[in-house]
Amino acid sequence: xxxxxxxxxxxxxxVLPLAIEVWSSLAQPRPGxxxxxxxxxxxxxxxxxxxxxxxxxxxxxASAVIGYPVAYAxxxxxxxxxxxxxxxxxxxxxxxxxxxxxxxxxxxERSGPVNGALLALGLIGRPLPxxxxxxxxxxxxxxxxxxxxxxxxYSVMRGIDLDLMKAAASLGAxxxxxxxxxxxxLSLPGVAAGGLLVFILxxxxxxxxxxxxxxxxxxxxxLIYQQTQLFxxxxxxxxxxxxxxxxxxxxxxxxRLLGLGRIMFAQxxxx
Amino acid sequence: MRRLDRRTFLKGLGATIxxxxxxxxxxxxxxxGSSAPSGPGGKLGVSQLVVAGGxxxxxxxxxxxxxxPFTAKTGVKILETAVDPAKLKSMVSSGAVEWDVAQIDAAxxxxxxxxxxxxxxxxxxxxxxxxxxxxxxxxxxxxDLAAYVIxxxxxxxxxxxxxxxxxxxxxxxxxxxxxxxxxxxxQTLEVALLGAGVDxxxxxxxxxxRALKFLDPIKSQLRFWSSGAQxxxxxxxxxxxxxxxxxxxxxxxxxQGSPVDFTFxxxxxxxxxxxxxxxxxxxxxxMQFIAFCMQARNQAREAELIPYGPxxxxxxxxxxxxxxxxxxxxxxxxxxxxxxxxxxxxxQDRVTxxxxxxxxx
Numbered sequence: 001x002x003x004x005x006x007x008x009x010x011x012x013x014x015v016l017p018l019a020i021e022v023w024s025s026l027a028q029p030r031p032g033x034x035x036x037x038x039x040x041x042x043x044x045x046x047x048x049x050x051x052x053x054x055x056x057x058x059x060x061x062a063s064a065v066i067g068y069p070v071a072y073a074x075x076x077x078x079x080x081x082x083x084x085x086x087x088x089x090x091x092x093x094x095x096x097x098x099x100x101x102x103x104x105x106x107x108x109e110r111s112g113p114v115n116g117a118l119l120a121l122g123l124i125g126r127p128l129p130x131x132x133x134x135x136x137x138x139x140x141x142x143x144x145x146x147x148x149x150x151x152x153x154y155s156v157m158r159g160i161d162l163d164l165m166k167a168a169a170s171l172g173a174x175x176x177x178x179x180x181x182x183x184x185x186l187s188l189p190g191v192a193a194g195g196l197l198v199f200i201l202x203x204x205x206x207x208x209x210x211x212x213x214x215x216x217x218x219x220x221x222x223l224i225y226q227q228t229q230l231f232x233x234x235x236x237x238x239x240x241x242x243x244x245x246x247x248x249x250x251x252x253x254x255x256r257l258l259g260l261g262r263i264m265f266a267q268x269x270x271x
Numbered sequence: 272m273r274r275l276d277r278r279t280f281l282k283g284l285g286a287t288i289x290x291x292x293x294x295x296x297x298x299x300x301x302x303x304g305s306s307a308p309s310g311p312g313g314k315l316g317v318s319q320l321v322v323a324g325g326x327x328x329x330x331x332x333x334x335x336x337x338x339x340p341f342t343a344k345t346g347v348k349i350l351e352t353a354v355d356p357a358k359l360k361s362m363v364s365s366g367a368v369e370w371d372v373a374q375i376d377a378a379x380x381x382x383x384x385x386x387x388x389x390x391x392x393x394x395x396x397x398x399x400x401x402x403x404x405x406x407x408x409x410x411x412x413x414x415d416l417a418a419y420v421i422x423x424x425x426x427x428x429x430x431x432x433x434x435x436x437x438x439x440x441x442x443x444x445x446x447x448x449x450x451x452x453x454x455x456x457x458q459t460l461e462v463a464l465l466g467a468g469v470d471x472x473x474x475x476x477x478x479x480x481r482a483l484k485f486l487d488p489i490k491s492q493l494r495f496w497s498s499g500a501q502x503x504x505x506x507x508x509x510x511x512x513x514x515x516x517x518x519x520x521x522x523x524x525x526x527q528g529s530p531v532d533f534t535f536x537x538x539x540x541x542x543x544x545x546x547x548x549x550x551x552x553x554x555x556x557x558m559q560f561i562a563f564c565m566q567a568r569n570q571a572r573e574a575e576l577i578p579y580g581p582x583x584x585x586x587x588x589x590x591x592x593x594x595x596x597x598x599x600x601x602x603x604x605x606x607x608x609x610x611x612x613x614x615x616x617x618x619q620d621r622v623t624x625x626x627x628x629x630x631x632x
Contacts, residue, residue, distance in 0.1 A: 044627030051631075109510050131510075132494060210497055215454075215630040223627070228357040229379075230619055231386050 018244070025237035035238035045223065049242060052219045055134065055209075056202035059141045063198045064191055066142065067149035071190070074150070075157045089151075092144045097207040104140050104212060105131060132214040140208050145201055149194035156190030157183075189258065196254050200247050315347055315556040322560070323354035323373035328519070329543070332576035333374065337564045340572075344563070347556065356383065359548055363388045368550040371557045377542035378457055380411035381612035382619055390547040396558040397565060405609060406582040411544040414564060415579035418518040418540055418599035418606060419458050422533035424509050435536050437466035437607075440513060443489050448512025451505045454495035456626035457615055461539050461608075462515070471608040479622055483629045495630075506531045517541070518599055522578045535604040542609070543579070574598055 025035050039045045077085055108114055108130035115127040130136055160183060168178035206221035220243050227236035324330040338349040356379045362368045383389050389410035399407050406413040421440050423433045434440045452459050463482040464474055494511050496502045502516040507529045521533050545561045570581035571589035580600035595601045
């Protein structure tokens with residue numbers, strides 16, 4: 001009963017619009033798959049889908065590699081320092097995507113402070129083109145999405161009984177072995193949960209690739225927007241549906257492999 | 272889409288506003304009792320109109336040149352909202368049309384007209400006698416012209432040795448380095464063809480293949496901007512070696528001493544248009560509003576506030592030499608041509624797909 005208002009809200013403002021969107025992609029401009037035909041016939045759309053998946057995958061892996069040690073370090077902190085570090089980890093949430101993208105632009109442009117410093121130090125002869133390529137898009141996305149990785153990983157790590165590490169040591173394991181065979185496996189559900197979140201969020205990125213990317217970083221969301229502006233809605237619907245199918249499939253796969261409990265709550269250890 | 276930086280623009284604007292508003296109020300009093308609608312609500316029978324616009328400096332100018340004087344004259348309040356082509360389509364197809372009138376990029380207006388999203392304009396109410404003929408269309412009416420121009424950083428080039436034609440602009444031997452272009456096929460393909468030497472008179476139908484073949488060898492030197500603000504910033508910050516922008520975007524920074532300059536030579540004129548969404552609720556009042564905005568006097572006011580050229584030929588007689596010199600279609604400016612908005616409406620989907628394929632390859 002307590003859930004009823006929430007369920008109604010989700011049904012009306014989330015499930016229903018999505019259903020209309022999927023239905024429209026099949027009904028317009030004429031019933032059938034003609035919009036999907038356009039999407040899958042067009043090299044630019046296919047490239048964009050591939051680019052989007054590649055960028056999302058890179059961002060997810062990078063977030064895990066950077067986020068894991070950070071989350072581990074957090075488990076060693078207590079009290080005010082922990083509060084401060086957690087707050088700092090959340091800072092990216094407080095700045096709008098547009099503002100953030102423009103600040104990166106100012107920082108990394110040809111006449112920006114980074115190039116200025118490198119030139120002044122004599123490390124480079126002329127300004128480096130940092131902007132408008134895939135690397136900068138990925139770096140900025142990682143900087144934004146990192147908290148989605150750190151928090152689930154941290155919450156799982158906190159639940160790990162550190163006595164297990166001592167037990168491993170008493171049985172003759174080196175610290176590295178204890179970590180690799182005890183702590184790491186126990187913390188992986190957090191990485192899976194964080195990874196899924198980061199990947200799915202990354203798939204829908206719009207502002208960062210459109211402001212900081214070059215022509216080859218046209219992610220699907222950018223093309224969806226372009227098509228809506230051209231009154232070409234069926235194609236936009238079809239592109240959005242393709243993205244939705246990828247997300248649902250991935251989610252289904254994760255649930256299948258890891259179990260719903262681990263993905264949603266990042267708590268149960270792996271078998 | 273193409274607005275001056277809001278701050279820059281407002282600074283330059285301060286002194287002029289009271290004069291215009293004051294002048295308009297006087298005129299409104301003087302014309303009471305004439306054939307024009309007058310008094311609160313007046314003959315228009317509505318208390319307010321919802322007008323969608325692009326926002327920023329352009330809407331600031333519109334507010335002073337059109338909205339406030341219209342309210343002063345008729346008593347009809349203008350409610351401003353943001354324009355968006357996708358919203359136009361969803362409003363019309365769902366039958367919930369909030370806007371009475373909208374100001375929109377002319378290419379989008381032509382496309383919306385082509386898709387049947389617009390009311391026909393009533394030229395019994397809107398006087399088209401003094402309007403440039405290419406401006407008048409069944410469902411959209413062009414009310415100002417902006418120029419897509421060749422621009423450069425003045426620390427790098429002086430006006431004498433700067434590129435003056437699109438052939439110069441795309442010549443990477445004479446002018447090495449990167450160049451900034453708009454990230455849409457519209458405008459970019461036109462100037463590429465001009466650069467390739469196509470006669471402006473025979474530009475349409477655009478030879479898309481030829482344009483892309485021309486750009487291909489220098490593709491790695493092209494940078495594509497997605498907003499007018501970005502185009503100006505790139506030039507001022509020396510992010511690109513040569514650039515393009517809209518004249519209204521550069522005029523302010525240039526006047527304020529930023530190291531940027533441009534030429535109207537061979538510029539491509541683009542435009543803003545008035546439209547009435549299909550199913551708009553106060554059609555007659557909307558037509559009256561557009562008729563008011565198209566009057567020479569009011570268009571001249573817009574041109575004084577933001578350097579976009581009037582489409583009412585009589586507007587120029589109200590303008591002094593300095594303002595005239597800032598307008599894309601002023602006598603003496605050698606612009607190349609006005610964009611063919613209807614061609615784009617018919618060919619947009621196909622050309623955009625070819626463009627996307629080329630861009631992403």
